[in-house]
Amino acid sequence: MNGLILDPTALERVIARIAHEIAERNPQSSDLALVGVQKGGIALSRRLALALERILGHGVPAGLLDVSLYRDDLGQRAAPDIQPTNLPFDVTNRTVVLVDDVLFTGRTTRAALDALHDLGRPRRVQLAVLVDRGHRELPIRADFVGKNIPTSFTQRIEVRLAEDGGDNTVLLVEVKS
Numbered sequence: 001m002n003g004l005i006l007d008p009t010a011l012e013r014v015i016a017r018i019a020h021e022i023a024e025r026n027p028q029s030s031d032l033a034l035v036g037v038q039k040g041g042i043a044l045s046r047r048l049a050l051a052l053e054r055i056l057g058h059g060v061p062a063g064l065l066d067v068s069l070y071r072d073d074l075g076q077r078a079a080p081d082i083q084p085t086n087l088p089f090d091v092t093n094r095t096v097v098l099v100d101d102v103l104f105t106g107r108t109t110r111a112a113l114d115a116l117h118d119l120g121r122p123r124r125v126q127l128a129v130l131v132d133r134g135h136r137e138l139p140i141r142a143d144f145v146g147k148n149i150p151t152s153f154t155q156r157i158e159v160r161l162a163e164d165g166g167d168n169t170v171l172l173v174e175v176k177s
């Protein structure tokens with residue numbers, strides 16, 4: 001079964017809602033920063049930064065973080081797909097919102113926390129995801145969730161953002177065995 005979860009209009013509404021929730025939960029917005037997890041969280045963090053700027057009236061710094069070398073399955077992969085890490089701000093004493101497209105087992109988020117803490121000591125770390133599909137293997141919970149979509153292991157979520165050549169939709173796709 002393949003199905004549309006979010007069309008372009010619904011996607012924009014979800015991003016706006018997450019941005020409002022982040023603003024509400026972080027009244028000290030001057031120390032707020034977004035960190036997109038490579039690759040799925042990059043475009044989403046940039047969209048959230050723009051939405052937060054409109055809400056807060058000032059810019060929110062956004063960076064990107066590669067977690068390839070922090071993954072606990074590193075030895076099981078042929079070669080890690082290393083992407084750039086670029087944090088144009090110091091994470092120390094900031095409220096950092098990690099941003100990713102899909103939360104599944106929690107292992108990528110765990111790796112992101114390890115990578116982030118190697119770069120400094122944030123005052124607080126929050127997690128924003130577009131889709132939470134369940135199946136957690138670690139005790140990790142998102143603070144901000146666009147959609148909760150229970151899935152089976154034979155399904156995956158495809159986030160198709162325009163910045164990555166997509167059509168601004170989110171799909172539930174059946175994986176062929």
